[in-house]
Amino acid sequence: MTTLAPGKALRVAFGEAITELAATNDKIVVLDGDTGSSTRTDIFEKAYPDRFFQMGITEMNMLGMASGMASVGLIPIVSTFSCFIVSRAHDSIRVLIAQPKANVKMMGGYAGLLAGMTGKTHLMFDDVSIMRAMANMTVVAPADEVETRKALAAVIEYDGPVYFRLTRPNTPILFDAGYEFELGKVVTVKEGSDVTVFSTGTQTIRAYEALDELAADGIDVHLVHVPTIKPLDVGAIVAAAEKTGLVVTTEEHTIVGGLGGAIAEALAENSPRPMKRHGLQDVFGESGPNDELLDKYGISTEHVAATVKEFVRAKG
Numbered sequence: 001m002t003t004l005a006p007g008k009a010l011r012v013a014f015g016e017a018i019t020e021l022a023a024t025n026d027k028i029v030v031l032d033g034d035t036g037s038s039t040r041t042d043i044f045e046k047a048y049p050d051r052f053f054q055m056g057i058t059e060m061n062m063l064g065m066a067s068g069m070a071s072v073g074l075i076p077i078v079s080t081f082s083c084f085i086v087s088r089a090h091d092s093i094r095v096l097i098a099q100p101k102a103n104v105k106m107m108g109g110y111a112g113l114l115a116g117m118t119g120k121t122h123l124m125f126d127d128v129s130i131m132r133a134m135a136n137m138t139v140v141a142p143a144d145e146v147e148t149r150k151a152l153a154a155v156i157e158y159d160g161p162v163y164f165r166l167t168r169p170n171t172p173i174l175f176d177a178g179y180e181f182e183l184g185k186v187v188t189v190k191e192g193s194d195v196t197v198f199s200t201g202t203q204t205i206r207a208y209e210a211l212d213e214l215a216a217d218g219i220d221v222h223l224v225h226v227p228t229i230k231p232l233d234v235g236a237i238v239a240a241a242e243k244t245g246l247v248v249t250t251e252e253h254t255i256v257g258g259l260g261g262a263i264a265e266a267l268a269e270n271s272p273r274p275m276k277r278h279g280l281q282d283v284f285g286e287s288g289p290n291d292e293l294l295d296k297y298g299i300s301t302e303h304v305a306a307t308v309k310e311f312v313r314a315k316g
Contacts, residue, residue, distance in 0.1 A: 004172035004205065011109055011166050013145035015040030017152045018077055019047045025156065029069060031055050031062050033080030039109035039166070041079045059084045063092035063104070070102040075156060081115075082108030082165065083124040086131060097161045098136045104161050111141075111165045112201070112252040113280065113297060114290045123285040128200075129257030131163040132230040138183070139230040141165040141201035144174045147227060150181035158183055167202050167252075169290055174205055174225075186233045188240070192222035195246040195312050198237065200226045200259045203252045203279075203299065210305040219312055232262050238271045246315055247275040248308050252299055255279040276311040278304065 022028040022044065031053045036042040045052040055062040059080060066076035078085065085108050086093075097104045108127055115122050132139045140155060140162060142148040148166070155162045174189070186198075189208060199207040204225045214221050224240045226233070241247045247267065249260035260277030267273060280297050294300035298307075 004174060004208070007171050007173035008145045009168060009170045010142060010145060010148045010202070011038070011040045011168060013148040014107060014152060014166055015043035017149040019044045021153060021156055022048055022051065025075070027073060027075045028077060028156065029053065029074050030077045030079060031066055033057060033059050033062055033084060035080045035109065039079045039081070039107065059089035060092045063089045063106075064096050066104045067096040067100070067102045070104050075103060075105065077105045077107060079107040079109060081122060081124070082111035082127045083122050086124060086127045086163070090130070094134060098134045101136045101160050103159050105155055106161070106163045107166055108163060109166045110168045112167050113285055113293050113299070114167060114169050114252075115287075116168050117287040120284060120286045125253045125280050125285065126256070126258075127163070127165065128229055128253050128259065129261070132262065133257065136161060137230060138162045138228070139165070140183070140228055142227055143202055143204040143225055144171050146173060146175040146177065146179055147181055150179060151183075151227060154181050154183045165201055171202050172205050174208060181227065184228045184231050184233060186236045186240070187225040187227065189223040189225050190221060192220040192244065194220040194244055195248060195308060196222045196224060196240050196244045197308060198224050198226055198240070198247065198249045198259065198263050200229055200251055201253075203250050206299070206301040206304050207250050209301040210308070213305040214308055217309055219309065221308065226259060229259055229262055232266055234266045234270065237263060237266050241267055241273055242271055245273055246312060247273060248278060248311055249275070250278040250299070250304050250307070253279050254282060256282050274315050276307065278307045
């Protein structure tokens with residue numbers, strides 16, 4: 001297995017990065033839904049207490065207040081667990097932020113399957129499906145701490161609503177310090193000729209770690225990371241798919257309407273070809289240790305490798 005250097009959790013990188021960005025941008029304010037010590041907005045609170053708003057467990061009101069702040073020129077960063085910001089406050093997002101294109105940045109913490117045994121009610125792995133279906137919404141899912149910092153700077157510069165997906169566990173580092181993030185663009189992680197694998201968020205780490213095992217079996221993977229799920233980089237995705245003729249998508253998210261759905265839509269309209277969607281299979285989750293959950297729900301590094309092997313052999 002390819003190994004990467006250890007890195008920080010995306011939530012920690014977010015807390016540090018937004019605090020650093022606020023030093024040179026006094027329009028940045030942070031609204032927190034009583035989750036600061038978990039989502040790490042407490043880092044910002046300590047540095048800028050006068051620009052930090054503790055809203056408590058009132059997510060719908062928090063999003064409404066953020067919309068109002070954006071209307072007077074501030075850049076509100078709204079942070080809580082993804083299950084609360086996407087599901088509980090969905091109507092506020094749709095009516096008060098997406099429809100008027102309010103410049104609000106929504107940080108969905110603890111997204112995905114690995115939420116630190118907070119309980120099944122706190123698991124959110126259909127957030128991308130919900131948010132990418134909303135008009136005027138940009139959806140971003142970084143892979144590591146480097147990309148989190150770069151992407152956060154980019155979305156602060158972008159004028160419009162953004163949903164930014166953040167995971168809980170520490171995550172290995174995929175990109176070096178010279179990496180440049182471009183909103184709306186995919187990133188080719190590895191060139192290959194046998195099968196194109198599209199991944200997003202921290203699942204890209206697992207896809208990358210599967211490359212050695214696949215290479216040992218004679219499968220040369222063309223690995224493409226998709227950090228911006230909406231707007232989708234359709235031209236680059238079609239070109240990457242046509243490079244090998246076979247496509248696998250993998251994500252720490254339901255296969256219903258997530259990255260796999262987005263890629264399938266793009267290819268169906270522009271360049272249809274054999275494709276396999278890999279991810280959570282239309283289920284609800286449960287709490288448990290990270291490795292056991294990744295294995296049970298079939299999205300571990302080993303499962304990525306096995307899925308790609310099976311698909312390539314079946315289509316070969």
